[in-house]
Amino acid sequence: MRKTSVYLDEDQAQRLARMAREEGRSQAEVLREAVATYQPKSSVDRNFALAGSGHGDGTSIADVPAEDLLESFGE
Numbered sequence: 614m615r616k617t618s619v620y621l622d623e624d625q626a627q628r629l630a631r632m633a634r635e636e637g638r639s640q641a642e643v644l645r646e647a648v649a650t651y652q653p654k655s656s657v658d659r660n661f662a663l664a665g666s667g668h669g670d671g672t673s674i675a676d677v678p679a680e681d682l683l684e685s686f687g688e
């Protein structure tokens with residue numbers, strides 16, 4: 614195991630101490646578990662954005678003439 618230092622503001626330090634005390638564990642154990650279960654927001658599964666993308670008649674917006682796309686633009 615490797616030792617490291619963590620700087621916490623007063624509220625964070627009190628919260629960590631309270632959680633450790635309530636769970637009957639050391640603060641280090643609570644921090645290790647928090648780090649082990651942490652998932653950054655960037656790792657969120659974004660596959661939902663593809664939902665329904667396989668449906669349609671097969672045409673592409675790239676095949677629509679620009680004049681048709683801009684016909685009502687700005688009105």
